[in-house]
Amino acid sequence: MTFSGAASIAGIGATEFSKESGRSELQLSAEATLSALADAGLSASDVDGLVTFTMDTSSEIALARELGMGELRFFSRINYGGGAACATVQQAAMAVATGMADVVVAYRGFNERSGQRFGQVSLGAATQVNTNGLDNAWTYPHGLSTPAATVAMQARRYMHEYGATSADFGAVAVADRKHAATNPAAFFHDKPITLEDHQNSRMIADPLRLLDCCQESDGAVAIVVTSTERARDLRAGAVPIVAAAQGSGADQFVMTSYFRDDLGIPEIGVVGRDLWRQSGLTPADIQTAVLYDHFTPYVLMQLEELGFCGRGEAKDFIADGAIELGGRLPLNTHGGQLGEAYIHGMNGIAEAVRQLRGASVNQVDGVEHVLVTAGTGVPTSGLVLGR
Numbered sequence: 001m002t003f004s005g006a007a008s009i010a011g012i013g014a015t016e017f018s019k020e021s022g023r024s025e026l027q028l029s030a031e032a033t034l035s036a037l038a039d040a041g042l043s044a045s046d047v048d049g050l051v052t053f054t055m056d057t058s059s060e061i062a063l064a065r066e067l068g069m070g071e072l073r074f075f076s077r078i079n080y081g082g083g084a085a086c087a088t089v090q091q092a093a094m095a096v097a098t099g100m101a102d103v104v105v106a107y108r109g110f111n112e113r114s115g116q117r118f119g120q121v122s123l124g125a126a127t128q129v130n131t132n133g134l135d136n137a138w139t140y141p142h143g144l145s146t147p148a149a150t151v152a153m154q155a156r157r158y159m160h161e162y163g164a165t166s167a168d169f170g171a172v173a174v175a176d177r178k179h180a181a182t183n184p185a186a187f188f189h190d191k192p193i194t195l196e197d198h199q200n201s202r203m204i205a206d207p208l209r210l211l212d213c214c215q216e217s218d219g220a221v222a223i224v225v226t227s228t229e230r231a232r233d234l235r236a237g238a239v240p241i242v243a244a245a246q247g248s249g250a251d252q253f254v255m256t257s258y259f260r261d262d263l264g265i266p267e268i269g270v271v272g273r274d275l276w277r278q279s280g281l282t283p284a285d286i287q288t289a290v291l292y293d294h295f296t297p298y299v300l301m302q303l304e305e306l307g308f309c310g311r312g313e314a315k316d317f318i319a320d321g322a323i324e325l326g327g328r329l330p331l332n333t334h335g336g337q338l339g340e341a342y343i344h345g346m347n348g349i350a351e352a353v354r355q356l357r358g359a360s361v362n363q364v365d366g367v368e369h370v371l372v373t374a375g376t377g378v379p380t381s382g383l384v385l386g387r
Helices: 025-040 060-067 081-097 123-127 131-142 147-162 166-181 195-200 228-232 266-279 296-305 346-357
Strands: 007-014 049-053 074-078 103-111 203-205 218-227 239-247 288-290 369-373 380-386
Touching: 007 025, 007 081, 007 228, 007 346, 025 060, 025 103, 025 218, 049 060, 049 081, 060 074, 074 081, 081 103, 081 218, 081 239, 081 346, 081 380, 103 346, 123 131, 147 203, 147 296, 166 195, 166 296, 218 228, 218 346, 239 266, 239 346, 266 296, 266 369, 266 380, 288 346, 346 369, 346 380
Parallel strands: 049 074, 049 103, 288 369
Antiparallel strands: 007 218, 007 239, 103 218, 239 380, 369 380
């Protein structure tokens, strides 16, 4: 059985991205799903599989009922927050490749700004009735009670080990916002920033400044997966899923893996090695990438773990506009989660599809393959999409 290329993304859809959607999370997911199906030229009755995040509040059966999907033959949920993004598409592709379902929609919808704000202290994170709650209970009493605080620990160690500076992190934010400024769908459309703006933004958790941290957004994204053979005949054509992987490092925790020798993010290294193995590609074969940018230091660490440069060399790799449009490896051409919206990484997968269709507002020339990653600091996932 061959997985690579057997399934394709045939449709993408999204709501607008805002700070107050004014409607339920279920309605957001329904709107995005209808948009993705329309993009593919399919109807709700064609869908027989659904995949989302364990954190999503809209159950598969509720979405199916609201849209009149009928019978479902496959449904699945992925754990670990943003680390689930690419794995939802992986699960959908595996279901299609093995004949468990014909058309699967991966979706994620939330009111993260107007409803539950992920960037704030969450009592539920430390009191959830599972071992993740127990793990969080170790760190909450010490003040590590927000995502920014947990990442700041690793960012400071990275700076100590490799000489990276806050300005190096700022280069990621500047690139993202530059791309968002020309993207009409981005929340920060027409609002670029300078490195000086980054350096003057207020401190959130030393060394992370406000502009190192992703947005809190309301919105939804949906992605339609079906067989490559079928997708070729559909309205938008086929974007083959060349490789898909999940990864968890040794002695892994959720955002607080402070007890292993490597205080980086080796979980994305696990993903990267498997993506290169499955696809037969190398970093040199990637023309543009969407790297999960919940916090800017993790973008530098991902470049190293994925093999684009050596350990500690990312600050030099990104210098002089290398990750901006026209550079050697443009990143997050939609503006990323710092510039477009934070939809738990699903909007990044949609941007990869647009790049391969030649339809991005910041189109990279000669795109043959796009690498996409999910959230790091947690068990994570990744994709390589092709033409």
